[in-house]
Amino acid sequence: MKGNQLCINKESKHPQESWEFIRHVTSAETEMWLCGRLRRALTMHKSIAHDPAYVKSDGPPRNTRVFVDDIEFGKLIPINERYQSWYVEFQAGLDLMNNNTMDAKEAAERMVPRINRALQEEDW
Numbered sequence: 001m002k003g004n005q006l007c008i009n010k011e012s013k014h015p016q017e018s019w020e021f022i023r024h025v026t027s028a029e030t031e032m033w034l035c036g037r038l039r040r041a042l043t044m045h046k047s048i049a050h051d052p053a054y055v056k057s058d059g060p061p062r063n064t065r066v067f068v069d070d071i072e073f074g075k076l077i078p079i080n081e082r083y084q085s086w087y088v089e090f091q092a093g094l095d096l097m098n099n100n101t102m103d104a105k106e107a108a109e110r111m112v113p114r115i116n117r118a119l120q121e122e123d124w
Contacts (some may be wrong), residue, residue, distance in 0.1 A: 012066045035064075078119075086118035 006025070024030055030043050035043040035052040043066075044095030048054050049068045055064055075102040077085075096102040102110065 042070070049110060082119055085121065086115045089114040089118055 006022045008015055008022070012018050015081045025034075026044060028048060031043045031045055032048050032054065033094070036048060036051070036057075041107070043049050043054060055065050077083075089111050092114075093107040096110070097104055
């Protein structure tokens with residue numbers, strides 16, 4: 001699991017405007033639009049996560065329940081000094097699936113040994 005963080009630089013010349021932006025972009029209304037309608041992210045709001053308009057869609061992904069379930073069953077991503085090397089292999093596997101070069105099983109069989117090798121590399 002991974003999240004994208006929003007923050008305000010302590011030296012910001014516009015801290016109030018920055019806070020208003022963060023408040024707006026993380027509001028339930030905006031998240032329903034971004035997450036429910038545009039399907040761009042996982043919502044932070046439980047009320048939206050269980051809303052039928054968020055969970056089911058006519059467009060891909062067809063059912064976002066998998067993202068909600070990820071919160072219960074997901075594991076933290078190992079972000080450490082090896083992050084970049086294993087993530088490159090992971091992304092390459094996703095790209096193979098996204099461009100229909102391989103199905104999920106084939107891509108996993110290709111990327112898992114590469115990711116494991118990257119995780120086992122000597123420390124820098």
